[in-house]
Amino acid sequence: MNHRPQVTAPNGSISRTFWREHDIRGISGERRAKTASIDVSGSKEVLKALLEEVLKKNGDDPETFHFQSAEEAFLSKIIVESVSQKIDETSKINNEKFDQKFESVSQKIDETSRKFESVSQKIDETSRKSDEKFEKVSRVIKDVCRQNDEKFEEVSRTFDKIQKSVDDNKEILKEKIKQLESMITDTKVQLSVNAVALDDVVKDETPRYETSDHMRFKLPPLDGKSSWSIYLRQFEAIATANN
Incomplete structure (x- = not known):
């Protein structure tokens, strides 16, 4: 050979x-x-x-x-083929392991992506609900502000009416006070006349008594606790009684 x-x-x-x-x-x-x-x-x-x-x-x-030698060359060829086959087998096993690992990692990535998508949807839903609640609260606040404005306007109108009534009552009171001052002046004149008449009675030594027609009632001063209408009614009653 x-x-x-x-x-x-x-x-x-x-x-x-x-x-x-x-x-x-x-x-x-x-x-x-x-x-x-x-x-x-x-x-x-x-x-x-x-x-x-x-x-x-x-x-x-x-x-x-x-x-x-020929034997050594043949043995070397067998060793080379064996090593080459071993390398191929190892490479195949490593490729299979890599494919399995890659598949596992891909599945985990897909699962993580699904979880992230779920969390993202929940966040969007929560944000939407928060926006709805915020809009609802905003509408309530606006409605309360509107009602407060209406009440404030109503109170302002009521206050204006009360102020006008007070001013009117002041004018009426001033008029009544003038009338009262006039009545007091008349009363003083009447007292003077009565005093002269009394002097005449004393001179005549004839006892005379003052009748209830000459009695006068005094209106207490305004204390600020009673209303104007009550005070005016008292004033009118006393003025009528003193006439």
């Missing part, structure tokens, strides 16, 4: 196959012609030179590489 010779690094790691078609093709036509013309006795040196050139071209050190 004819096998191509291979090279392996001294540390046991798998090396690249020494004989590669592109390496052989990389040799210039001139060198191949020169090699073909060399005597068979010198072919070993030429082959060694070619090997060193190829190794150097591939970035390898000819001193640290050695040839692999």
